[in-house]
Amino acid sequence: MTHAPNSPSSGPSDAAAPLPATVRNLVIVLGDQLDAQSSALQDFDPTQDVVWMAEVAEESTHVWSAKQRIAVFLSAMRHFAQDLHARGLPLAYTRLNDADNMDTLALQLRHAIAQLKPAALVLTAPGDWRVLHSLRAVATEHQLTLDLRDDTHFFSTVREFAAHAKGRKQLRLEYWYRELRQKHGILMDGKDPVGGQWNFDADNRESFGKAGPQNVPLPTRFAPDATTQEVIALVNTQFAGHPGTLHTFGWPVTRTQALVALQTFIDQRLPLFGLYEDAMWAGEAWLYHSHLSCAMNLKLLNPREVVQAAEDAYRAGQAPLAAVEGFIRQILGWREYVRGIYWTQMPDYLERNALNAQAELPTWYWTGDTDMACLRDAIGQTLEHGYAHHIQRLMVTGLYALLLGVKPQAVHQWYLSVYVDAVEWVELPNTLGMGQFGDGGLMASKPYVASGKYIQRMSNHCKGCKYDPALSTGETACPYTTLYWDFLNRHEVMLKKNPRMAMQLKNLGRLDATAREAIGVQAAVHRQAQRPLAPTGPAV
Template identity: 70%
Template sequence: MAELRHLVIVLGDQLDLHASGFDGFDATTDAVWMAEVAEESTHVWSSQPRTAVFLAAMRHFALALQAAGRPLHYTRLEDAGNAGSLAGQLAADIARLRPVGLLMTAPGDWRVLQAIKAVAASAGLPLDIREDRHFFVTVREFAAHAKGRKSLRMEYFYREQRQRHGVLMQDGQPEGGQWNFDADNREAFGSAGPGLLPPRASFEPDAITRDVIALVQARFADHPGRLDSFAWPVTREQALQSLQDFITHRLPLFGRYQDAMWPGDPWLYHSHLSAALNLKLLNPREVVAAAEAAWRAGHVPLASVEGFIRQILGWREYVRGIYWTRMPAYADGNAMDAHEDLPAWYWTGATDMACLRDALAQTLAHGYANHIQRLMVTGLFALMLGVEPQQVHAWYLAVYVDAVEWVELPNTLGMSQYADGGLMGSKPYVATGKYIQRMSPHCQGCRYDPAQRAGDRACPFTTLYWDFLMRHEQALARNPRMALQVKNVARLSDADRQAVLERAGAIRRGEVGHG
């Protein structure tokens, strides 16, 4: 057998035929390595939809590699002798294949990177880790942006990237004369509701995906979530169809309704592209270019396009920079000293709070919730309840089909839980149930009243909001963006404070809010 020069490692979120790991690939001397291992579904209690998305996309990508003439060593989950872990399987295959060296595109997970480095060192093999060209900004470039700044703010980073890449720019100035169109966006649907919505871009599972669904249902039967409505894109071709469908049918109203929620309808005007992006089935450059082209052709309002591009070129790139310049210590952040357990009903949806019940039901059914449901419903409740942020992180990483740690961890610990003390967000995002009432009709059918902070009918969100401000009153008083909210706390009488504390205690004991 000819000597194997490079074993090119491809992970489940690196499904790109043009990745840097393939630069200089020689089919006569190199081979690709991929493995499905149970550890990736058990190190957090990965939901069935999330596991199925990864496995189906990996198996389809294996076919694409073979069609491209690239020798492949692929281990399936059900193969005899599967080591069960990424490190174990890689070590076993190195011993069998005896490559001269290992090569890969930089992974998106600190844990996985350390495991692969350890295997390479143990085997005495060189490991060539190449830059991930998928992103607009390298980790080194982000580090240079952050160096010397007293504080980091996504807005300044985003403006730099708009200028650097010429996105929505004209003669050095932002199109429309402003960088941000939030004032034109973020409306609620109103009492009439969203009306006739464009259908979700969905894909009937083929034979490969059906096999994966059956495997996941059998192997991970006790894991949360369901697969009866599985329709996610799992190939490059399907991902491109999803992109075009969003640009044509939902982007025109995306900006206006990006923060709106409606019971029983998870899809609304959102893109549903994050899983395809994070698996590398789509490149963010083509996504941003397609959105900008739709505006320049007159098909989409500037406010919608800017709001969408901000999520891709702004937030997505920014959180990756935060992750890779702050790990591993970032994962241990707990700035609010939160130590409560995550309520068990987060895994089942069995709560009598209408907004949470709806968000959890669709999460378990589809592995999906929009950014407002994540930040201002599931995340908000956990933050104000005082849940240990690492438990919140583990839940988000487990349940969502688009969850890869580089993007999920900063969004959860930083933006949602304020566990990094203000690195990701300049203040804790806390609100009473009145916010949810303003952005959705959930409160109309709920047993709780968002206007009440204490008593049997008090909305747990409202109770916990006041409880959160009271518990952190001194610390929050030092944050200028929280000054007004803290002043409102100071106006509470001793009796009002005691009533809030008693109601918050009942919520934490599980006497309120469970199904």
């Protein structure tokens, strides 16, 4: 059955704009393509084209998706469908609980083709290799042209990144970032970077100190309307056994809400974002971060307007350069860089495992039930909100998995499952490459490894924790510290080839054979204790 929305307080319904008798283009809009200005809609003719959207279970079960992630996609899709209907665009929309829902995008698209008999399919390039090739196969099967269009949401194209990468022995974010800064004139004074340097990362590494964060603005959250409440009820019923909860749901699910979230960040959080972007504090999920990645990845916000708002704040004297440059680098730099890595390296990238890590993911990653305070806090807030900031992901949950030796594909599936902003093009390189060094250094110049002393320095998690980050052996030794030295010891030969690891290996060299053996024994005991006793998640 096809559906369209009839009011902001309802989900997609039968009151749809009439569908053309003869369909020229069936325009596919995916759940992370909720952009009224997307390339797929640029030449849309309501007299002969139809927008096609489908909620399907596969997108929530191919990995064991958390409830917050499922709800944000479904609610945003339904609100976007309402907007399309308000604009008078013919829309074929299938809800998750429709009787004729076939559970996968491919099957649902086949059904729509049989009903509507379009002459061609139009699609903005997806953010997931699996989805792209599934839809391509359907087009081929039906001998239909698939007009695959560039995703103009981004500053760059995959072709431009491939040209940048061609012939380089190593890929590094910094060079790509500078190239885009110059091309788009962002934070530039003529040909020179504003402030005389490209990168102010060294100024953005402060911790909160003993007093902790002070006067942190309240997060920008949105009370669920009737449409979102309907989605929450649906997710709690149909995906009852999935991780997480929905009682805190408040993510922006419309463009209007996303613009409010953007402006509030610029006004209230951006000035202190840079200084404390790497800091953590127990029980403080939001701090000075933007919380905009979900809205951008759903395409409710365009990165150009986000970057422009940040630069305007600097130019107006409302935020310091270090904060603005650090924030813009996350979007113009990292976001564009990881997308280029993903599309130039897939599908083989997904299987890379340079460190031959084979351990299973501990089951408590799905519950937060661990006696390690930093992990308990990071995982707990992740399951509650579908969110953790980048240092919690890289240097708490990611670092522990790397040191433990978890298979990077398992870590990838967890990150893709639990975060509301997770779409594979951005999540996979950040996890497998940056977090787990699974690509052997393609994404990042070295493994991001540290002992528990890093977490102690950047947070208050170690205060009151049963483990001591200064100890690598003994009953109260911090598992991070034990596993850190064990990691360096196990991979010493490989790491010696990387000059950026020289200082850490020099410190390893100060440990005698007895100390190394004791660390290895303690690491093995800890690793054995984390082995799952049951499969992680249901068979889906």
